[in-house]
Amino acid sequence: MTTSAETLEFQSEARQLLQLMIHSIYSNKDTFLRELVSNASDALDKLRLEAFRDKELQVDTDDLHIEIDTDPEKRTLTVRDNGIGMSRDDVVALIGTIAKSGTAEFLKKLKETKDSAASQDLIGQFGIGFYASFMVADKVTLLTRRAGSDEGVRWESEGEGTYTIETVPDLPQGTSVVLHLKPEDAEDQLFDYTSATKIKQIVKKYSDFITWPIRMTEGEETATVNSMKALWARSSSDVTEDEYNEFYKHVAHDWNDPLETIRLQAEGTFEYQALLFLPGHAPLDLFMRERKRGVQLYVKRVFIMDDCEALMPEYLRFVKGVVDAQDLSLNVSREILQQDRQIQLIRRRLVKKVLSTVKTLMADENPYKYETFWKEFGRAVKEGLLDDHENRTAILDICSFASTNDPEKLTSLREYVERMKDGQEHIYYLTGESRQSIENSPHLEAFQAKGYEVLVLTDPIDEMWVDAVSGYEEKQFQSVAKGEVELDDDTTDEQKEEFSGLLTWLTTTLSEQVKEVRLSSRLTTSPACIVGDTNDVTPTLEKMYRAMGQEMPQIKRILELNPGHPLVAGLRSSFADKGESEGLAETAELLYGMALLAEGGELGDPARFTKLLATHLQKAL
Ligand code: ADP
Numbered sequence: 011m012t013t014s015a016e017t018l019e020f021q022s023e024a025r026q027l028l029q030l031m032i033h034s035i036y037s038n039k040d041t042f043l044r045e046l047v048s049n050a051s052d053a054l055d056k057l058r059l060e061a062f063r064d065k066e067l068q069v070d071t072d073d074l075h076i077e078i079d080t081d082p083e084k085r086t087l088t089v090r091d092n093g094i095g096m097s098r099d100d101v102v103a104l105i106g107t108i109a110k111s112g113t114a115e116f117l118k119k120l121k122e123t124k125d126s127a128a129s130q131d132l133i134g135q136f137g138i139g140f141y142a143s144f145m146v147a148d149k150v151t152l153l154t155r156r157a158g159s160d161e162g163v164r165w166e167s168e169g170e171g172t173y174t175i176e177t178v179p180d181l182p183q184g185t186s187v188v189l190h191l192k193p194e195d196a197e198d199q200l201f202d203y204t205s206a207t208k209i210k211q212i213v214k215k216y217s218d219f220i221t222w223p224i225r226m227t228e229g230e231e232t233a234t235v236n237s238m239k240a241l242w243a244r245s246s247s248d249v250t251e252d253e254y255n256e257f258y259k260h261v262a263h264d265w266n267d268p269l270e271t272i273r274l275q276a277e278g279t280f281e282y283q284a285l286l287f288l289p290g291h292a293p294l295d296l297f298m299r300e301r302k303r304g305v306q307l308y309v310k311r312v313f314i315m316d317d318c319e320a321l322m323p324e325y326l327r328f329v330k331g332v333v334d335a336q337d338l339s340l341n342v343s344r345e346i347l348q349q350d351r352q353i354q355l356i357r358r359r360l361v362k363k364v365l366s367t368v369k370t371l372m373a374d375e376n377p378y379k380y381e382t383f384w385k386e387f388g389r390a391v392k393e394g395l396l397d398d399h400e401n402r403t404a405i406l407d408i409c410s411f412a413s414t415n416d417p418e419k420l421t422s423l424r425e426y427v428e429r430m431k432d433g434q435e436h437i438y439y440l441t442g443e444s445r446q447s448i449e450n451s452p453h454l455e456a457f458q459a460k461g462y463e464v465l466v467l468t469d470p471i472d473e474m475w476v477d478a479v480s481g482y483e484e485k486q487f488q489s490v491a492k493g494e495v496e497l498d499d500d501t502t503d504e505q506k507e508e509f510s511g512l513l514t515w516l517t518t519t520l521s522e523q524v525k526e527v528r529l530s531s532r533l534t535t536s537p538a539c540i541v542g543d544t545n546d547v548t549p550t551l552e553k554m555y556r557a558m559g560q561e562m563p564q565i566k567r568i569l570e571l572n573p574g575h576p577l578v579a580g581l582r583s584s585f586a587d588k589g590e591s592e593g594l595a596e597t598a599e600l601l602y603g604m605a606l607l608a609e610g611g612e613l614g615d616p617a618r619f620t621k622l623l624a625t626h627l628q629k630a631l
């Protein structure tokens with residue numbers, strides 16, 4: 011029975027992507043075939059797995075394969091698989107909408123991108139799958155039947171806003187995608203996708219490693235056109251960089267080359283092969299809740315699962331690739347994997363290998379790969395400083411930070427330590443919201459005067475790990491905005507004596523705002539700054555917690571004064587001469603407000619501050 015066809019609208023994101031594809035400026039149109047073959051291969055993997063798990067399922071798994079047909083007369087190209095297929099609901103959900111997280115961001119970025127090279131790059135990063143068909147076709151017909159169901163589905167669209175969908179009887183299991191090729195490409199040999207020779211070339215180039223047979227029939231003869239060899243099972247000397255790159259595109263659903271390929275093999279009692287990739291760019295969902303991890307698990311060449319979280323820790327979630335283990339059971343579940351000792355061993359080795367690979371990139375003469383890696387993934391990697399105690403040192407080794415040494419360049423900790431001055435005991439850092447506010451912060455003054463380098467940490471995660479990680483190469487991390495600094499103190503006992511009355515009075519006067527007022531050895535040019543106790547939460551972290559909706563008690567910090575500054579000296583003599591007064595109390599309040607502003611903080615009562623300031627300026631006229 012055939013139901014009448016319904017016309018439905020594409021979801022709006024999907025519609026925008028389709029428009030993009032129809033009017034595509036993407037230079038490499040051939041990639042549409044890679045996407046269709048990649049989907050067909052995934053569908054065969056899924057069917058094999060489902061048939062294995064569910065013995066009741068009425069499906070035929072005898073001859074799983076992909077077929078490509080061309081019809082030069084009708085100008086069609088068909089990619090067919092006898093895989094898992096889709097139900098009507100599946101088609102609406104999977105083809106009619108884009109469920110990929112980060113789609114909205116992608117489209118927004120694309121809109122903002124003006125030049126075409128940059129938009130191509132973005133399109134490549136997003137990895138548009140099925141819709142790539144519309145680069146070469148002006149109409150696409152999809153026929154599909156979900157394995158185990160009797161009901162087939164026919165879907166058709168010209169890519170312009172709507173599609174038709176109807177239920178049809180008697181379809182073979184699996185999916186056929188029929189592309190009605192654009193007439194304008196007929197003239198151009200380069201885009202003659204009805205030519206079997208052309209198709210074979212494309213398959214060889216992009217899909218040779220697909221482990222299912224890809225067949226083509228020419229005349230009477232049917233031949234398999236791919237070698238079907240799993241890349242990770244081939245000896246690495248046999249595999250070209252291009253082949254690795256194309257394989258990466260298949261597993262990662264990315265259209266760009268990876269930054270680095272990592273191979274790992276273990277023989278012996280527990281045999282496995284791993285083929286991992288560091289992508290060239292971060293996925294749009296790297297910091298989203300629904301993000302996935304990118305390693306697939308195979309058992310003896312059989313695909314078992316995507317997104318195998320047991321194989322890669324959270325902080326390395328951007329690593330893509332495949333692990334093929336020989337001795338696992340085919341019906342291993344995620345829960346079992348989490349407990350499995352051998353999987354844990356594999357994971358430990360993979361992690362170490364990824365970290366050591368990055369370290370090698372770092373040592374490379376050409377800084378491009380490491381710099382790209384760090385720019386794209388550094389923020390995620392630093393999460394490992396909190397989560398992965400075992401590899402903390404290895405992670406610290408591959409970190410880079412902005413520093414006061416050279417505003418143009420990031421520094422590794424090793425380089426920092428090598429530059430440390432005689433007598434410098436700590437690795438100094440300052441956290442904050444922006445580079446600029448840190449670099450202008452009064453806290454840095456004495457450190458810069460002494461030539462001590464300070465790391466400039468602006469990622470939210472930096473606020474967390476600096477508290478968790480004690481040191482690097484026996485040097486402790488020390489915030490320049492926390493605790494007492496022991497830069498050889500040139501405040502004399504005499505000064506301390508002189509100031510003690512003022513400090514006691516100020517501590518009481520400003521008790522709403524600070525817990526103590528004391529003299530500072532951090533300052534050279536500013537009159538005052540605010541510092542925390544060693545274990546105090548920093549203002550940025552306090553703000554972050556509040557933004558996350560966490561209740562925070564108000565944290566009082568310490569006001570430090572520069573005894574050498576004329577304003578502070580004047581305050582002292584005025585207090586010594588005339589004792590406390592409302593005018594002095596206001597000056598103290600202004601001093602506190604200035605210190606807060608100088609570190610990029612926000613005033614509790616800006617209106618009051620400006621009013622006080624205006625009054626005092628007036629008096630000075
Ligand atoms: P992706 O492969 O990155 O998920 P695609 O646009 O290529 O994105 O495909 C969208 C979804 O449509 C796939 O995830 C899959 O569920 C479904 N799909 C596409 N082609 C097939 C096919 N040949 N057989 C079964 N399902 C398919």
Ligand code: MG
Binds near residue numbers: 045048
């Ligand atoms: Mg796909």
